[in-house]
Amino acid sequence: MNLPYHKLFDKRKITDFNKSIQNTINFMTISRKINLVGSSSLEAIKYYQDFDLNEMFNEDGNKNYPLQILNLFRNKFNEALQNQTTYIMDFKCGLDVNGESLHWTKKDIDNGFIINGNNEKVKFVDAILQKSIMKLDVIEVLEDGLLGEFSDIYLIKICNRSNFTDYENSKAFILNGLLKSYDEYYYVEHNYYKSLKRILSIKMQEGKIKYRNDLINLIKFFNSDIGMLNKVMTNIYTIEELINNKFKKVNKDIIRRNIEHNLNMLNKTDDNLVRNFTINKLKNIRTMLYNKINKASLEYINSNKSILPY
Helix, strand or coil, X not given: CCCCHHHCCCECCHXXXXXXXXXXXXXXXXXXXXXXXXXXXXXXXXXXXXXXXXXXXXXXCCCCHHHHHHHHHHHHHHHHHHCCCEEEEEEEEEECCCCCEEECCHHHHHHCEEECCCCCEEEHHHHCCCCCCCEEEEEEECCCCCEEEEEEEEEEEECXXXXXXXXXXXXXXXXXXXXXXXXXXXXXXXXXXXXXHHHHHHHHHHCCCXXXXXXXXXXXXXXXXXXXXXXXXXXXXXXXXXHCCCCCCCCHHHHHHHHHHHHHHHHXXXXXXXXXXXXXXXXXXXXXXXXXXXXXXXXXXXXXHHHCCC
C-alpha cells in the first residue's frame, strides 16, 4: 500500500474529484452542506463503485421551505430529462400505507402529489417531513463517457419538525445499523464481499487505532484484483440498470463505451470471462464474477477469523 499509515484513513474531499463528478454532486444537493460517505470517501480505497452522499437541510423561520424544496426537485427532474448525461433512477420520499417508501416519478413531482396504496393523494410538502428515508439515486455519464452511480440521502429539519430522529444521527444507531446489515449479508445472503465491506465500516466506527492491522489488511484486500473484479461486477449492474431505466432513452454508444471499458478491465485478470462478454450475457457475466468474488472473500474470512464482529 502506497499511502503512509497516517494517511490511510484520510477522507477524500469533493474537490478531489474531476469536474463532472463535482457537477453531479452539485446537481443532487439541496443545501450545499453535503457529506461524502462510503468507500469513495476513503483515500486509501482504490476501487470504489459509487458515490454515497448525505446532507442536512436545517432551517428555521416562516418561509415555505417544503414548497421551495419541491420546486428544487421539479428543476432537477426537468434538467435531467433535458440533458444527455443524467438519469434519475429513483426518488423516494415519505411512506405508503404499508410503511414502505413512496417512489416519485417526474409526473408525481410536477403534480406535487402522489397516489398511495389506498388511492389517496399524498402531497410532497407533507411527505417531506414524514419519518422516512428521502433519497435520490442518479446514474451520470461522466466526462470520460463512463457511468457513475450517485445517491444522496436528505435529512430535513424545518423549525421543530424533521424526517428523522436525533437518535438516528447517533454513533450507536449507525453502529447498530452496520451490525444488522452485516448479519443480513453474512448469515442470510452469504454475500461475503459485502460482509467484509460492513466489517470495515464497523471497525472504522469502533476505533481506527484499536483495529489498525485489521483495517490495513481489509483495505489491501479491497485494492487487490478481487476489488477490481467487484468494481467490474458493479459496473455491469449499472449498465443493466441504465438499459432498463424508465426515465429516458439511452444512447447505445454510452452502453457500448462502458462495455468496452469493463472488457478491458477484465482482460487484465480473466480471459475466460472476456471471451464470454457480450451485451446479451451481462447477467451471466455478473453471476460468474459474483461467484468468483464471493469464493475469494470467504477464503479471506476463513484465513482471518479474528476480524469477524462476533
